[in-house]
Amino acid sequence: MNEPTKSCLSGSICAITARIPVGMRKLPTETIGICCTTSSEVFGFPISLAKRRGELGFRKSRYHYGDNAPLDFSKIQMRGIVSSVDCVLQPVDSRIGEESRMVTDKTVVKPGVQRYLLAIEYDGTRFSGSQWQPDRRTVVGVLQDAFQNFIGHPVPVFCSSRTDARVHALSNVCHVDVERKSKRRPGEVLPPHEPRVVKKAVNHFLQKSEGDIRIIDVRSVPTNFHSRFSAQSRTYFYRFLSGAGPLSLFERGRAWHVNDELDVISMQKACDLLVGHHDFSSFRAARCQAKSPIKTLDEFCISEVVPSMHFPSVIKIEKNSTEAIVGETSKIGPPFSNGLQNDFGMYTSTDRQAFGQIQKHRCFVVTARARSFLYHQVRLLVGVLKSVGVGDITINDVERILNAKTVTACPMAPACGLFLGHVQYDLP
Structure with missing residues (x-):
């Protein structure tokens, strides 16, 4: 295999192209290329491989190549391997940010793998955002750890929407691909888990991690359904x-x-x-x-x-009716300084504020x-x-x-x- 050609300036966007001998469908293991971006590089992501004239292209990304690359794994944000001429980059690390463009419609999903759509809620106060970051507590990182505890091996989690540190979610959505393998008979693939089983099991492990994130819904979806790109x-x-x-x-x-x-x-x-x-x-x-x-x-x-x-902001239930009537404290109106009477007969105005309120x-x-x-x-x-x-x-x-x-x-x-x-x- 020829040495890669490269062209870059300090601080600029680099490109790397490797040529594959004609007729070789897969790269030898010792010449697998690794393309990655570090946490300090906010521009560009690996894109689909070019297939014309047997060339594999990596664009808009800083590069490291082969065994000679000075990889610092503590800074790797996402990476991929070149597995064949006619495929896209495949993830080799479970901790991959949701903005990764390594997942496309051409992503190969093995038979027996079920894609689950997850609706999650979280208090963002103690999270450093949703996207995975090294040595930081993130939404994706916590979810991936919980799934690894559940199924026994790492899987990537992809979010529909990136949220920053301290941003909350009433309902963010992710997807994950899970292959259910037998623990008693290695290599045997079992029927997929029911969504309710996934929800209960993963929430069990999430509860052990600060208890500030929870799965609120799970649904089985086709493998071409993407939490980010399918959102309306x-x-x-x-x-x-x-x-x-x-x-x-x-x-x-x-x-x-x-x-x-x-x-x-x-x-x-x-x-x-x-x-x-x-x-x-x-x-x-x-x-x-x-x-x-x-x-x-x-x-x-x-x-x-x-x-x-x-409190209180309660819903009053009539004795002879199943209809709920919202109490006075739940009405949207003028500022509280005008004086509203709550369900305990106390004034909640700023002018006549009860002691201790x-x-x-x-x-x-x-x-x-x-x-x-x-x-x-x-x-x-x-x-x-x-x-x-x-x-x-x-x-x-x-x-x-x-x-x-x-x-x-x-x-x-x-x-x-x-x-x-x-x-x-x-x-x-």
């Missing part, structure tokens, strides 16, 4: 708590606390301006790798809700729905809304920022108030 829309929620005074400990890390009263009417006008099909170059992070900044924001709005962390803050939720988002797009949009709400900028400024198509000077909203709410699919 993603919905995010962002929570604001408005008002003076410290937050309750139970709200810590779950909302953006703004001391000032928010001008919700102006914020909704800004939402109306931003919703729709736009070039969102002003609302993307500098490290965003999306090919195009043009996105369609299908839904973008703000509404006031009852802070759910405070914490002051309540007004709670607002921003909803953003689209097929896909740019990196940090939701948090940058929310940051602009907050600036409008406190009077730092006007609606005209929002329009100017949108049309500028450059990174905005408005602050980005903190991660703690962001929740991935729902990923929608057309399930088979």
Whole structure:
């Protein structure tokens, strides 16, 4: 096999091409090439192998090649091996980030392997994001450890949506391929596990890992169904708590606390301006790798809700009726300072606050729905809304920022108030 050709400059994107002798279908073991990106390299991922004239191509990725490569496995984020001329890169490490492009429609799945779609919820406070990272606690890493404990060998887990550190999920979605092997008779493949068995078993191991992540639903899907590429829309929620005074400990890390009263009417006008099909170059992070900044924001709005962390907020059940009637404390209305009477007859207003009761803050939720988002797009949009709400900028400024198509000077909203709410699919 010929030596690989290479061309690169310091700090630039490199390319490596290896030639295979004509007629050789597979590479010898000793000449297997490894292509990887390190945790510090945020650009580019290995792509499908080129098949013309027997060439294998690796593009937009720094490279290491063969046994002579100075591999530092502590920094490897993902890697693949060249297994044959007419295939794509196959994962050789179970800890592969969900943004990996090594999984395509050409991915070979062995007979007897069942793909499961997992809906998961997690408190992102103690996670360093969803994508696997070396020496960090991540959503994918914890899930892969739980599956390895369940089935006895490592398997890659792929997420539909990447979430940053301290971002929560009410329902994120992943997929995983599992081959059920007999423990008594090595090599024998058994019928796939029922989804309910997978859910119960994996949750058992997840409970032993801080208890801040849980599988809420499992479904068997065809092997060509992909949690990321099959998604039709993603919905995010962002929570604001408005008002003076410290937050309750139970709200810590779950909302953006703004001391000032928010001008919700102006914020909704800004939402109306931003919703729709736009070039969102002003609302993307500098490290965003999306090919195009043009996105369609299908839904973008703000509404006031009852802070759910405070009690009592109960549902009254009539004795002679099965219909539930929501109590007064669950009604959405004017600020609590106007005075609302709770189910125990106490006033919860700031003017007549009962001894021992914490002051309540007004709670607002921003909803953003689209097929896909740019990196940090939701948090940058929310940051602009907050600036409008406190009077730092006007609606005209929002329009100017949108049309500028450059990174905005408005602050980005903190991660703690962001929740991935729902990923929608057309399930088979």
